[in-house]
Amino acid sequence: MTTEEFTITDTPLEEQCIALTSGGTGGHMFPAVSLARALVRRGAKVVFFTDARAARYTENLEGVTTIQLPAGGIAGKGLRGRISGMLRLALGTWQARRHLKKIRPAAVIGFGGYASIPATVSAKGLHIPMAIHEQNAVLGRANRVVAKSATRIATSFPEVRMISEGDKPRVIWTGNPVRPEIAALANAPYLAPEADGPVNLLITGGSQGARILSEILPQAIIRLPDDLKRRLHVTQQARAEDLDEAAKTYEGSGIDVTLKPFFDDIPERLRDAHLVIARSGASTVAELTVAGRPSLLVPLPHAIDDHQRYNAEQVEQAGGAWMLSQERFTVEIVSERLAKLLTGPSALARAAEGARTAARANAAERLADMVVEMLGLNPAGAPVDLKQKTPHVQGDLA
Incomplete structure (x- = not known):
């Protein structure tokens, strides 16, 4: 069997085990957990390979067994850190191979992060079908290691950088799964602010670099025209150490x-929310687009491979957001931009519609469908007639 065709099987999904693997951050884990739940609902057994940081995400997942592997990052590390990371990855790969030989899953699905490398690399050596999911608009470094061996490359965006031309026929745009409470907002209409009515501004900040939002936005907002300030309702997430200063402003x-x-x-x-101001991490962008809410996105400038900027650009190009770089995120510029946006209901409504076009609904189920197709099963997870079935060639699902 090669990675150039999908597996053909006469075993129903209920009798198969699927291995998922992910790095320890929420951005990698949330979509992986969403797929785990979708596969369990369809009757599959799921084994989750990750590191110690992420074990808490899978503790209460029914039908999921978690195996912790040693892993370490390499990017941005000094020499000693890189050596340590490589040694831990080597040990993790040895352990992952040993577990995979024993479990013999039908497929391995990786979600990026260095902790996903041991299982995805081992899958190739053991001839187990393997696919990856990329949350950002730039293929992550861990996913780049195994992309050429992947049967499928699932993406959250219609366009993803650093995927080679040779790998593009195996790309499928599934979208990025979001929590059920956010997914439910896909059916909630966007109601633009009415003249003289309330205006709801939601400000969220990621765990990295949110301080600038807390420093600049209060100063920019209090400069808005008085008639707008009287209508304004601001919900702002800020780090605990920034709350007092923001409140004083x-x-x-x-x-x-x-x-x-x-x-x-x-x-x-x-x-x-009538407008959201946020960083442009993968999970944030997925939630904004699924919910169909207009946003002002401020990419984290030091994100690896500048992926937050490319995330924001994808939504901006769809007409669903306005991107403002951190170097231009000044009190004067932000105040002027907000005054224009918050008094332009038609522009906000158009952006809400644009955001929805950038989303891919039911991403977890689309990923589960991809796994089922990889196994040569029909959408219900049952075996197909092998006499009539021909292998799915790369690109069939694109």
Whole structure:
């Protein structure tokens, strides 16, 4: 068997085991967990390979067995860190190979992050069909290691950089899975602010580099025209160490502001938002586009391979967002931009529609469908008539 064709099997999905593997960050783990749940619902057994950081994401997943592997990053490390990371990856690969030989899964699906390399690399050596999912608009470094061996390269965006021309026939745009509460917003219409009506501004910040949002936005918002400030309702997520300073800036402005380091009701606040200001990490962009909410995106400038900028560009090109680089994220520029956006309901409504066009609904189920197709099963997970079945050639599902 080669990676140039899908496996043909007479074993139903209910009798098969699928191995998933992912790095330890939420951006990698959330879509992997979503696929795990989708496969379990269809009757498959799932084994999850990851590192110690990510084990908490799979603790309560019914039907999922988690195997922890040693792994270490290499990018951005010093010499000692790179050596340590490579040694841990080598040990993890040896352990992953040993587990895979024992489990013998029908397929291995990788979601990027260095902790995914041991299982995806081992799958190639053991001739186990393997696919990868890329969350960003740039193929991640771990996924680049195994892309040429992948039967399928699932993407969150219609265009992804650093995928070679030879690999493009195996690309399938599945989208990036989001939590069910956000997915439900796909059917929630966007209602642009009415003249003299309330305007809801939602500001979220990623775990990296959110300080600039807390420093610039309060100053920019209090400079808005008084008639707009009276209508404005601001929900702002800020790091705990930035809350007091942000609150002092807003004090006396007459603006209705809610400041917290964490909101556990983001789906409801996103549903009601007229405009969102955020970083452009993969999970954030996926949620904004599925929900169909217009946004002002400020890419993290030091993200690996500048992937946040390319994420934002994809949504901007679809008409669903406005991108503003961090170097231009000044009080004056932001205040002027917000005054224009928040008093332009038709532009906001068009952007909401543009955001929806950049989304891929039911991404977890699309990924599960991809796995089923890789195994040569019909959409219900049952065997096909092998006498009539021919292998799926690369590109069939594109």
